[in-house]
Amino acid sequence: MKIATWNVNSLAVRLPHLLEWLAAHPVDALALQELKLTDDKFPHAELQAAGYHAQCFGQRTYNGVALLTREPAQDVVRNIPGFADEQSRVIAATVQGVRVIGAYFPNGQAPGSDKFAYKMRWLEALTAWVRQELAAHPSLVLLGDFNIAPDDRDVHDPVAWAGQIHCTDEERTHFRALVGCGLHDAFRLFEQPPRSWSWWDYRNLAFRKNQGLRIDHILVSETLRPRVSACAIDKEPRRRERPSDHAPVIATLD
DNA sequence: ATGACTCCCAGTGGGAGA
Numbered sequence: 397m398k399i400a401t402w403n404v405n406s407l408a409v410r411l412p413h414l415l416e417w418l419a420a421h422p423v424d425a426l427a428l429q430e431l432k433l434t435d436d437k438f439p440h441a442e443l444q445a446a447g448y449h450a451q452c453f454g455q456r457t458y459n460g461v462a463l464l465t466r467e468p469a470q471d472v473v474r475n476i477p478g479f480a481d482e483q484s485r486v487i488a489a490t491v492q493g494v495r496v497i498g499a500y501f502p503n504g505q506a507p508g509s510d511k512f513a514y515k516m517r518w519l520e521a522l523t524a525w526v527r528q529e530l531a532a533h534p535s536l537v538l539l540g541d542f543n544i545a546p547d548d549r550d551v552h553d554p555v556a557w558a559g560q561i562h563c564t565d566e567e568r569t570h571f572r573a574l575v576g577c578g579l580h581d582a583f584r585l586f587e588q589p590p591r592s593w594s595w596w597d598y599r600n601l602a603f604r605k606n607q608g609l610r611i612d613h614i615l616v617s618e619t620l621r622p623r624v625s626a627c628a629i630d631k632e633p634r635r636r637e638r639p640s641d642h643a644p645v646i647a648t649l650d
Numbered sequence: 651a652t653g654a655c656t657c658c659c660a661g662t663g664g665g666a667g668a
Binding site: 503598602 | 666
């Protein structure tokens with residue numbers, strides 16, 4: 397079973413990239429973030445033709461998440477139960493016996509800002525809920541755009557980024573708290589090329605210079621850990637014309 | 651260097667992203 401995550405930065409713009417990628421990588425589940433469209437505009441027909449069921453949770457202009465699955469999904473949950481939120485950031489479902497939680501974590505803009513405070517509240521609520529979900533579903537994957545670079549080795553220039561958004565101690569402490577619920581960063585279960593990133597700024601020729609951050613993650617539960625045989629970032633879609641600024645991440649479960 | 655690019659909604663500019 398293959399499970400992947402991809403921040404597409406506008407599904408309307410990226411649908412051709414997505415369909416091409418799915419044809420080359422027929423994963424069993426794909427969590428999408430930053431759809432930037434409402435559910436009435438979700439391309440159900442195109443994805444159905446590509447062999448996928450889709451659960452969507454869209455929003456105009458910003459945010460929006462979806463879960464694409466080969467097999468039908470059960471027990472779909474939108475956003476964090478009990479956490480009132482205007483923003484569409486979480487979609488969870490059970491697929492082939494695995495509880496899959498796809499999430500678009502808040503950006504946070506800058507430490508000290510209102511958006512940073514929202515990010516902290518959101519992370520608090522997510523962690524409490526994930527703990528409950530793990531108790532109910534031992535086979536669980538939490539994946540998506542975390543907007544957190546967990547470690548300095550996930551940052552192309554740790555000195556320049558020190559204390560900046562995605563790299564603050566507060567964000568990294570929250571990441572460790574999530575992992576502490578009983579999860580493992582699938583990417584770090586394996587030897588990886590040095591300077592592996594999942595996001596590159598559109599500006600400054602950042603992709604060409606390989607200046608990026610690893611902020612898109614796949615966390616697997618203790619129960620699933622022995623089944624994970626690979627995890628990789630696919631840079632290919634970032635090389636295409638008019639790419640998303642994020643690359644997909646794929647985990648393979650035996 | 652408060653830059654740079656891309657997307658969206660707007661409406662000939664500005665917010666947000668990361």
